Amino acid sequence: MTGSDVTRDGMEGAHPGRDALTGASTGRRRRRRGRGEQAMVPDAEFSSYYGKPILNKPTWRPLDIAGYLYLGGLAGASSLLAAGGQVTGRPGLARVAKLGAAGAISMSLAALVHDLGRPARFLNMLRIFKPTSPMNLGSWLLASYAPLTVAAAAADVAGRHRIVGAAATAGAAALGPAVATYTAVLLADTAVPSWHEGHREMPFVFAGSGATAAAGLALACAPFRQTGPARRLAVLGAGLELGAFQLMKRRMGLAAEPYEKGKPHWQLRSAEVLTAGGAVLATYAGRPGHTGGRARLLAASAGAALLAGSAALRFGVFHAGVASAEDPKYTVVPQRERLTSRARSDGD
Amino acid sequence: MTDDTDASAATPGRSEDPVRGSALFGPQPDVAGEAGYTDAPARVGFFTDTSVCIGCKACEVACKEWNAIPEDGLELTGMSYDNTQGLGASTWRHVAFIEQRKPLGGQEPGVGHEDIDVFAAAGNLGTSPSSPGPGATAPEPGSAPAGAPAGEISPVAPDGRTELRWLMSSDVCKHCTHAGCLDVCPTGSLFRTEFGTVVVQEDICNGCGYCVPACPYGVIDQRRGDGRAWKCTLCYDRLGVGMEPACAKACPTDSIQFGPLDELRERAAARVAQLHAAGVTDARLYGEDPQDGVGGDGAFFLLLDEPEVYGLPPDPVVTTRDLPAMWRHAAAAAASLAAMAVLSFVRRPR
Ligand code: SF4
Ligand code: SF4
Numbered sequence: 001m002t003g004s005d006v007t008r009d010g011m012e013g014a015h016p017g018r019d020a021l022t023g024a025s026t027g028r029r030r031r032r033r034g035r036g037e038q039a040m041v042p043d044a045e046f047s048s049y050y051g052k053p054i055l056n057k058p059t060w061r062p063l064d065i066a067g068y069l070y071l072g073g074l075a076g077a078s079s080l081l082a083a084g085g086q087v088t089g090r091p092g093l094a095r096v097a098k099l100g101a102a103g104a105i106s107m108s109l110a111a112l113v114h115d116l117g118r119p120a121r122f123l124n125m126l127r128i129f130k131p132t133s134p135m136n137l138g139s140w141l142l143a144s145y146a147p148l149t150v151a152a153a154a155a156d157v158a159g160r161h162r163i164v165g166a167a168a169t170a171g172a173a174a175l176g177p178a179v180a181t182y183t184a185v186l187l188a189d190t191a192v193p194s195w196h197e198g199h200r201e202m203p204f205v206f207a208g209s210g211a212t213a214a215a216g217l218a219l220a221c222a223p224f225r226q227t228g229p230a231r232r233l234a235v236l237g238a239g240l241e242l243g244a245f246q247l248m249k250r251r252m253g254l255a256a257e258p259y260e261k262g263k264p265h266w267q268l269r270s271a272e273v274l275t276a277g278g279a280v281l282a283t284y285a286g287r288p289g290h291t292g293g294r295a296r297l298l299a300a301s302a303g304a305a306l307l308a309g310s311a312a313l314r315f316g317v318f319h320a321g322v323a324s325a326e327d328p329k330y331t332v333v334p335q336r337e338r339l340t341s342r343a344r345s346d347g348d
Numbered sequence: 349m350t351d352d353t354d355a356s357a358a359t360p361g362r363s364e365d366p367v368r369g370s371a372l373f374g375p376q377p378d379v380a381g382e383a384g385y386t387d388a389p390a391r392v393g394f395f396t397d398t399s400v401c402i403g404c405k406a407c408e409v410a411c412k413e414w415n416a417i418p419e420d421g422l423e424l425t426g427m428s429y430d431n432t433q434g435l436g437a438s439t440w441r442h443v444a445f446i447e448q449r450k451p452l453g454g455q456e457p458g459v460g461h462e463d464i465d466v467f468a469a470a471g472n473l474g475t476s477p478s479s480p481g482p483g484a485t486a487p488e489p490g491s492a493p494a495g496a497p498a499g500e501i502s503p504v505a506p507d508g509r510t511e512l513r514w515l516m517s518s519d520v521c522k523h524c525t526h527a528g529c530l531d532v533c534p535t536g537s538l539f540r541t542e543f544g545t546v547v548v549q550e551d552i553c554n555g556c557g558y559c560v561p562a563c564p565y566g567v568i569d570q571r572r573g574d575g576r577a578w579k580c581t582l583c584y585d586r587l588g589v590g591m592e593p594a595c596a597k598a599c600p601t602d603s604i605q606f607g608p609l610d611e612l613r614e615r616a617a618a619r620v621a622q623l624h625a626a627g628v629t630d631a632r633l634y635g636e637d638p639q640d641g642v643g644g645d646g647a648f649f650l651l652l653d654e655p656e657v658y659g660l661p662p663d664p665v666v667t668t669r670d671l672p673a674m675w676r677h678a679a680a681a682a683a684s685l686a687a688m689a690v691l692s693f694v695r696r697p698r
Binding site for chain 2: 204
C-alpha cells in the first residue's frame with residue numbers, strides 16, 4: 001500500500017511513488033548473470049520491450065522433438081552399420097543394426113506425428129514437394145527410408161527374400177546419412193539464434209552424434225566378436241561430435257552463451273563425459289587381453305554410455321535453442337552490432 | 349541430400365542482382381509474380397505511423413471482432429497499459445506502450461506559464477490567429493505564441509519535470525517479401541496471396557509448428573487447444589471484396605494506413621521529412637527498405653525510437669537466406685558420416 005492517508009488535517013505520510021522517474025525501470029537494462037559462470041563475452045547493454053522476447057519460442061515438446069532428432073540419428077547411422085555388417089560377414093552386427101534402425105525410425109516418426117497440433121493431418125506433409133522446407137524434404141526422406149529399414153529388418157529376421165533384404169539394406173544405407181544430418185538443417189533453418197548461428201557445424205555435430213548412438217547400440221546388443229567396426233565408429237563419431245561442437249560454439253559468438261548456462265549446460269557436459277567416456281571404454285574393451293564376460297560387460301557399459309550421451313546432446317541443443325529464443329538479448333545484441341558495424345563501414 | 353536440392357530451391361531468378369534478388373533473399377519487386385500469379389493486383393500493405401497513435405486499441409478490438417479470434421488470457425501485466433503483451437495465435441494486432449523520460453521532438457518541457465494573465469488571454473480568444481477560438485486544440489504551426497510549441501500541447505508540471513513521452517505502436521504481421529514462415533511450412537498451408545500478403549490456410553495446417561520459430565519477428569504462433577498456427581491475414585476476405593482491413597478501418601487517427609505498397613512508401617517518406625522538419629529527429633522508418641534482410645516488409649512502420657524499444661528486431665534476416673549453405677554443409681556432413689562408417693569396416697578385422 002501507499003502509506004499515505006487523507007485526514008481532516010490534510011495529507012499524512014508521503015506517497016512513495018511520487019518521486020518515481022518515468023520509465024526508470026523499463027527500457028535499457030543490464031542483465032546479471034547466474035552464479036559462478038564464466039563470462040564468454042562481456043555483458044551487453046541493450047534495449048527491449050519490458051524484457052519480453054522478440055521471437056515466439058518453439059512450441060515443440062522437448063521429449064517429442066529432441067527424441068525425434070536422437071532416434072533419427074541412431075537409425076540413420078545404424079543403417080550404415082547394417083550394410084557394413086552384411087557385406088563383411090558380421091550377421092549378428094547386421095541384425096542388431098537393422099532392427100535398431102527400423103525400431104528407431106518408427107519411434108522417431110511416431111514422436112513427430114505425436115507432436116503435431118493436428119496429428120490426423122500428418123499426410124499433409126506429403127501434399128507438396130517443397131525444397132525450401134527442411135521438414136517437407138525430411139518427410140519425403142523418411143517416407144522412403146522408413147519402409148526400407150522395415151523391409152531390411154523383416155527379411156533378416158524371417159531369413160527369406162534375401163535379394164529384397166539386401167536391396168533394402170543397401171537403400172537404407174544410402175539414405176541413412178541424410179536421415180542423420182537433415183535434422184540439423186531443420187533446427188538451423190529458424191530464427192532461433194543458438195540454432196541458426198550453428199548452421200555450418202551442427203550437421204557435423206549431428207552426424208557424429210548419430211554415429212556414436214548407432215555404435216553404442218551395436219556395442220550393447222551385438223555379439224562382442226563382431227563389434228570391431230562399432231568400436232572404431234564410436235571413436236570417430238565422438239571425435240567428430242565433440243570437435244564440431246567446440247568449433248560451433250567458438251564461431252557463433254553471443255549465441256553460444258545459452259549452451260553454457262542452466263539446464264542445457266549440464267546436459268551438454270553430461271553428453272561430453274558420456275560420449276568421450278563411452279568411446280574410451282569401447283576402445284579399452286577391444287584390447288586383445290579382454291575376452292568373454294569381462295569384455296562383454298565393458299562393451300555393454302560403453303554402449304549404454306554412448307547411447308545416453310547422444311540423447312543428452314540432442315536435449316541440450318534443443319533446450320539451448322529455446323532459451324536463446326526466450327531472451328531478447330540473443331536477438332537484439334548481435335543484430336545491433338551488425339547494424340553498428342555496417343554503419344561504421346559505410347561511414348569510412 | 350545433395351546440392352541439387354538447393355539449386356531447385358533457388359530457381360527461378362537465382363542470380364543475385366541488386367534490383368531483383370534470388371528467390372530466397374534480396375529485393376523482389378513482384379512478389380505475386382514470383383509466386384506464380386499472372387496479372388496480380390498491386391501489392392498492398394500497411395504503413396503504421398506510430399507518431400499519431402493514441403493507444404486506443406481500436407485496431408486490436410476490430411481485428412478480434414472481424415476475425416472472430418478467441419480470448420487468449422485476461423491478465424494484468426503491471427507493465428504500462430499493455431495487458432496484451434505481444435503478437436500470437438490469438439492476437440494479430442498488438443499495441444505497445446512505452447513510457448520514457450525524454451521529451452517529444454518539438455516539445456518544450458518545463459515552460460512556466462506563471463506570468464500569463466489567463467483572464468486576459470481568455471478575453472482574446474478567437475481575436476487573432478495565434479489565439480484560436482473554441483474548436484481549435486492547438487495553434488497552427490508558425491503562429492504559435494511563445495512557450496506553446498506549434499502543433500503540440502505543452503505539458504507542464506509545477507516542478508518543471510515534464511520529460512515524459514509515451515510511445516504507442518500497433519504491431520502486426522509484417523507480410524515479409526521473403527517470409528521465413530512461408531518458406532519453411534512443409535504442408536503449403538502458408539501461401540502468398542495475389543495481393544502479395546502471407547496467409548495460413550486453416551484447413552491445411554497440421555500444426556507442425558515449424559513456422560513459429562522461423563518468423564524473425566515473433567508473429568505467428570500455435571493456438572493451444574486448437575493445435576494449428578494462426579496470424580494476421582491482412583483481412584484476405586475483406587481485400588477480396590475491395591474493403592480495407594478491419595484495423596485500418598477502425599483506426600481513428602489514421603495511424604494505420606492501408607494501400608498499395610508503393611504509394612504507402614511515398615507517403616511514409618514524406619511523413620518522415622515532415623516530422624524531421626518539425627524537429628522530431630527521432631522519426632525513422634522501419635521495414636520499408638527492399639534491401640533489408642527480409643526484402644522489405646509489406647507492413648512497415650514509422651517509429652520514434654530504436655526498433656528494439658518496441659520489441660522489434662533491429663536487423664532481421666530471413667533464415668532461408670542461408671538454406672543453400674545449410675544443405676551444402678549437411679551434404680558434407682552426411683558424406684563424412686558415410687566415410688567414417690566405411691573407415692570403421694575397412695580396417696583389418698580382429
Ligand atoms: S515471417 Fe513472420 S512477419 Fe513475416 S510474414 Fe511470416 S509471420 Fe509475418
Ligand atoms: S504449423 Fe501449419 S502453417 Fe505452420 S509450418 Fe506447420 S503446417 Fe505450415
